[in-house]
Amino acid sequence: xxxxxxxxxxxxxxxxxxxxxxxxxxxxxxxxxxxxxxxxxxxxxxxxxxxxxxxxxxxxxxxxxxxxxxxxxxxxxxxxxxxxxxxxxxxxxxxxxxxxxxxxxxxxxxxxxxxxxxxxxxxxxxxxxxxxxxxxxxxxxxxxxxxxxxxxxxxxxxxxxxxxxxxxxxxxxxxxxxxxxxxxxxxxxxxxxxxxxxxxxxxxxxxxxxxxxxxxxxxxxxxxxxxxxxxxxxxxxxxxxxxxxxxxxxxxxxxxxxxxxxxxxxxxxxxxxxxxxxxxxxxxxxxxxxxxxxxxxxxxxxxxxxxxxxxxxxxxxxxxxxxxxxxxxxxxxxxxx
Amino acid sequence: xxxxxxxxxxxxxxxxxxxxxxxxxxxxxxxxxxxxxxxxxxxxxxxxxxxxxxxxxxxxxxxxxxxxxxxxxxxxxxxxxxxxxxxxxxxxxxxxxxxxxxxxxxxxxxxxxxxxxxxxxxxxxxxxxxxxxxxxxxxxxxxxxxxxxxxxxxxxxxxxxxxxxxxxxxxxxxxxxxxxxxxxxxxxxxxxxxxxxxxxxxxxxxxxxxxxxxxxxxxxxxxxxxxxxxxxxxxxxxxxxxxxxxxxxxxxxxxxxxxxxxxxxxxxxxxxxxxxxxxxxxxxxxxxxxxxxxxxxxxxxxxxxxxxxxxxxxxxxxxxxxxxxxxxxxxxxxxxx
Numbered sequence: 001x002x003x004x005x006x007x008x009x010x011x012x013x014x015x016x017x018x019x020x021x022x023x024x025x026x027x028x029x030x031x032x033x034x035x036x037x038x039x040x041x042x043x044x045x046x047x048x049x050x051x052x053x054x055x056x057x058x059x060x061x062x063x064x065x066x067x068x069x070x071x072x073x074x075x076x077x078x079x080x081x082x083x084x085x086x087x088x089x090x091x092x093x094x095x096x097x098x099x100x101x102x103x104x105x106x107x108x109x110x111x112x113x114x115x116x117x118x119x120x121x122x123x124x125x126x127x128x129x130x131x132x133x134x135x136x137x138x139x140x141x142x143x144x145x146x147x148x149x150x151x152x153x154x155x156x157x158x159x160x161x162x163x164x165x166x167x168x169x170x171x172x173x174x175x176x177x178x179x180x181x182x183x184x185x186x187x188x189x190x191x192x193x194x195x196x197x198x199x200x201x202x203x204x205x206x207x208x209x210x211x212x213x214x215x216x217x218x219x220x221x222x223x224x225x226x227x228x229x230x231x232x233x234x235x236x237x238x239x240x241x242x243x244x245x246x247x248x249x250x251x252x253x254x255x256x257x258x259x260x261x262x263x264x265x266x267x268x269x270x271x272x273x274x275x276x277x278x279x280x281x282x283x284x285x286x287x288x289x290x291x292x293x294x295x296x297x298x299x300x301x302x303x304x305x306x307x308x309x310x311x312x313x314x315x316x317x318x319x320x321x322x323x324x325x326x327x328x329x330x331x332x333x334x335x336x337x
Numbered sequence: 338x339x340x341x342x343x344x345x346x347x348x349x350x351x352x353x354x355x356x357x358x359x360x361x362x363x364x365x366x367x368x369x370x371x372x373x374x375x376x377x378x379x380x381x382x383x384x385x386x387x388x389x390x391x392x393x394x395x396x397x398x399x400x401x402x403x404x405x406x407x408x409x410x411x412x413x414x415x416x417x418x419x420x421x422x423x424x425x426x427x428x429x430x431x432x433x434x435x436x437x438x439x440x441x442x443x444x445x446x447x448x449x450x451x452x453x454x455x456x457x458x459x460x461x462x463x464x465x466x467x468x469x470x471x472x473x474x475x476x477x478x479x480x481x482x483x484x485x486x487x488x489x490x491x492x493x494x495x496x497x498x499x500x501x502x503x504x505x506x507x508x509x510x511x512x513x514x515x516x517x518x519x520x521x522x523x524x525x526x527x528x529x530x531x532x533x534x535x536x537x538x539x540x541x542x543x544x545x546x547x548x549x550x551x552x553x554x555x556x557x558x559x560x561x562x563x564x565x566x567x568x569x570x571x572x573x574x575x576x577x578x579x580x581x582x583x584x585x586x587x588x589x590x591x592x593x594x595x596x597x598x599x600x601x602x603x604x605x606x607x608x609x610x611x612x613x614x615x616x617x618x619x620x621x622x623x624x625x626x627x628x629x630x631x632x633x634x635x636x637x638x639x640x641x642x643x644x645x646x647x648x649x650x651x652x653x654x655x656x657x658x659x660x661x662x663x664x665x666x667x668x669x670x671x672x673x674x
Contacts, residue, residue, distance in 0.1 A: 023629045027489050033554075034486060131484060137630035139484025146483065147468060147476025149371060150650025152364050217370075275636070292360045292647035293474035299612070299634040310629030313487025327664035 006035065006320040007074040009043040011066070011091055012082030016105050016132065017044065018054040019309025020079060024316075031313070035320040043069050045082075054305070066091055070098050077319050079312055080104040089113055096120045096128065101328065103315040105132035105308060111206035111222045114213055125329035127322065129315035134207045135160055135284040137307030138300040139314070144214045144288060151290035153215040155255035158286030159279050160207045162303045163191045163198035164230045164250040166281035168267075172238045172247055178231060190281075200229035201250065201265040208252040208265055215254065215288070216261055225254075228266035237267075247272045249279070275299075343372065343657040344411040346380040348403070348428055349419030353442050353469065354381065355391040356646025357418060361653075368650070372657040380406050382419075391642070403428055407435050414656050416649055417441040426450055433457045433465065438665065440652040442469035442645060448543035448559045451550055462666035464659065466652035471544045472497055472621040474644030475637040476651070481551045481625060488627035490552040492592035495623030496616050497544045499640045500528045500535035501567045501587040503618035505604075509575045509584055515568065537566035538587065538602040545589040545602055552591065552625070553598055565603035574604075584609045586616070612636075 008024075010017045024031065024039060032038050044061045066087075069075055078095040080102060082088050089109045095102050097120060104110065110117065110133055121128040131141045135158070144153060159165050163185065170181045182199070185191035197203050205222035212220045230250050241248050246269045254263040270277040275297050279285035284302025289295050301307040322328040345361075347354045361368065361376060369375050381398045403424075406412055415432040417439060419425050426446045432439050434457060441447065447454065447470055458465040468478045472495070481490060496502050500522065507518045519536070522528035534540045542559035549557045567587050578585050583606045591600040607614045612634050616622035621639025626632050638644040659665040 019629075023487055026628065027487065030489055031487070137627075137633065139480050139633070142484035143476050143480065146655065147479035147651055148647070149654050150360055150364065150368070150647040152367055290474075290647065291363065292356075292643045292650075294638045294641075294644055296474065296476070297634070297636040301631045304631075306629045307631055310485070310487040310627065313629075314484055317486050318483065325664070325667040327662070327667050330662040330664050 003037050003324050005038045005040055006076050006323055007040055007042040007072070008077045008079060008316060009045065009069040009072070009075045010041060011045045011069075011078060011080045011088070013044050013046050013053060013057070014081070014083075015054070015305040016081040016083075016308045016312065019305025019307070020081060020312040021057065021309070022055060022306060023309040023313045027313070031317060035317060036324045037320065039316060039320050042072065042075050045069060066094075070094060070100075075100060076323055077101045077103060077316055079316060080106055081312065082106070083108065085109055085112060092117060093120055096124050096126045099124050099126055101127040101319045103129050103312055103319065105130065105312055107133040107203065107206040107210055111209035114210065115219050127319045127328060129318060130210065131315050132308050132311035134210050135286060136300070136302045136304060137311055138284055138286060138298050138302065139311070140211070140286050140298055141214050142314075143296065143298060144211070148288065148290055148293060148296065151292045153256070153288060153290055155253065155289045156211050156215045156286065157251055157253040157276070159249055159276060159284055160252045160286070160302065161198055161204045161250060162281065162284060163195065164204070165279070165284070166190050167199070168230060168233065168248055168250065169281040171233070171235065172242065175235060175239070177235055178233065199231055201227045204250060204252045204265045208254060208263060211252070212254045212261060212263060216256060218261060220261060220263060226264035226266060230267055233267050241269050245272050246270060247277050249276055251276065340374050340661050342375045342377055343413050343660055344377055344379040344409070345414045345416060345653060346382065346406040346409070346412045347378060348382045348406075348415060348417045348425070350381050350383050350390060350394075351418070351420070352391070352642045353418040353420075353645045353649065356642025356644070357416060357649040358394065358646070359392060359643055360646040360650045364650070368654060372654055373661045374657065376653060376657050379409065379412050382406060403431075407431060407437075412437060413660055414438045414440060414653055416653060417443055418649065419443070420445065422446055422449060429454060430457055433461055433463045436461050436463055438464040438656045440649055440656065441467050442649055444470040444540065444543040444547055448546035451547065452556050464656045464665060466655060467547065468652050469645050469648035471547050472623060473637070473639045473641060474648055475621055475623060475635050475639065476648070477548070477623050477635055478551050480633065480635060481548070485625065485627055485630060485633065488629045490593070490625060490627055492590065492626040493548050493552045493623065494588055494590040494613070496586055496613060496621055497589045497623070497639065498535055498541045498587060499618070499621060500532065501541070502616065502621070503527050504536070505567060505570065505585055505587065506618040508570070508572065509579065512572060512576070514572055515570065536568055538564045541587060541589045541602045545591060545600060548589070549591045549598060549600060553593060555598060557598060557600060563601035563603060567604055570604050578606050582609050583607060584614050586613055588613065
């Protein structure tokens with residue numbers, strides 16, 4: 001019997017969770033048309049029922065009990081949007097094992113457990129998608145693993161962390177010190193109270209690990225390649241770059257050389273007038289080099305509730321379409337080869 | 338029984354046909370891994386068996402008889418790469434009607450017959466894909482119809498014709514006249530002997546028609562919107578733009594306003610320093626505005642045998658994967674809503 005409704009659970013209701021909720025609410029009729037069934041959020045897992053929320057949702061959707069979601073046969077798709085490694089990793093594995101399809105925006109969990117997630121998904125014939133985990137709204141995973149699939153990818157490089165790009169852009173524009181801009185960025189909400197994950201390059205390294213799997217079909221743990229953050233970038237470094245028409249960007253790069261993947265996250269001096277050099281604080285940018293298509297350049301919003309939420313919804317729609325078409329158990333997961 | 342080989346026929350063996358052949362040959366093992374079966378070119382339809390070719394192929398692959406392809410049960414996918422309206426349109430319909438899946442790079446045929454092609458494909462449960470028809474290697478159709486599918490697209494605008502961009506770029510850089518640059522472009526192979534299709538904007542209008550269908554789910558014939566080419570752009574126009582830090586580009590634009598699609602192809606003055614203003618002659622560029630993701634910018638090679646051929650191969654691989662997974666009759670065609 002043709003499905004008329006696809007049930008979704010959101011795990012987490014912070015920025016990305018609420019952005020996903022908004023993206024579905026705003027485009028509900030359009031999404032119903034595309035899927036051929038209603039896509040409905042059935043449950044939202046939160047830590048506390050009485051916490052303040054970015055947006056209002058019906059109280060009956062909220063639960064603090066993951067088991068309730070796992071056992072609900074009306075929930076087809078679990079969207080893990082909590083971030084962090086625990087308990088997210090366990091939730092993803094449990095959902096896949098229960099035969100639920102999983103969408104996640106969680107680069108930390110993916111970077112740590114992608115091979116295991118892929119195996120679990122394949123074993124249980126569940127779909128696993130994670131476009132939102134890298135560069136928010138920019139469809140970089142989809143471009144690499146689908147549109148450019150007729151190519152051998154030779155390198156991927158990009159600006160994949162908004163916080164550090166914001167800090168470096170302002171340091172360069174204002175001749176301000178790292179410490180001063182960081183304080184300001186924290187006050188404005190562009191950097192977290194503990195900025196380590198961003199400024200030391202951990203977030204970018206996690207994203208690069210996910211990108212490497214998509215582009216080269218191999219898993220590289222984020223601690224297996226060079227990772228340098230931006231805390232050592234001085235005003236003198238930026239002034240020296242500026243005097244040569246250049247600018248310093250925190251780049252995440254992976255390149256195939258003689259069958260090996262060379263990868264790093266570190267501050268790199270690039271031409272101010274180049275595609276990556278021109279990518280300002282609000283945006284992320286990725287350059288994909290291919291053996292047939294040549295270079296492909298993608299730019300867009302790398303973060304923010306609605307941009308990231310719309311990427312989550314893109315994955316949910318793909319899975320929902322597969323369920324309606326009865327092909328959900330025959331979809332290849334993004335393969336490690 | 339699991340398929341071990343997927344058979345492909347190429348219709349046409351000019352630039353795009355030979356580029357597709359090269360892209361498959363170069364990445365054969367990688368593509369076999371991705372598909373889980375060998376993708377093999379079984380037949381190539383040509384006008385004359387003894388014509389000079391861009392690349393050598395085994396003589397037994399060549400045929401001048403389309404019926405032979407249509408009746409060959411080993412051919413699963415027909416890639417129509419001849420261009421032009423006739424006989425391509427009839428071949429596409431005949432292939433779909435015979436239950437073969439079709440990939441095409443033919444914007445002229447698509448712009449004229451997309452609703453009919455879609456209907457025929459749906460009726461015969463055949464897949465129809467056409468990433469290569471717009472902007473060569475840039476995965477604009479895939480981005481719009483899949484990765485950004487969680488969004489309502491509000492506008493699409495871009496530089497989608499390489500010949501006119503080459504001419505305008507050189508006119509601006511050298512202060513040269515349209516006539517002089519055109520002659521040079523023809524000598525260098527960047528413009529055809531009869532350049533009307535490019536310089537009068539017909540090619541861009543065909544591509545815009547295809548983009549409108551992908552972005553807005555409606556069919557708009559290319560003669561239903563404004564189309565102005567570049568033949569009226571003077572050296573004075575370009576100098577006036579330059580004096581204001583601007584540049585003239587032939588833009589293809591479609592925007593939703595109050596439920597209506599406003600579309601045009603015409604020379605537009607844009608900031609030299611903007612994303613579209615900076616797109617030089619070799620590249621195409623597209624900006625997609627979305628209600629959730631914000632603007633997404635794509636740039637890459639808009640033409641050339643290998644870039645376009647790799648886009649054709651991307652579509653062939655998607656269909657081949659579906660055949661191997663047994664889901665090829667349940668895939669939604671790009672829907673007109």
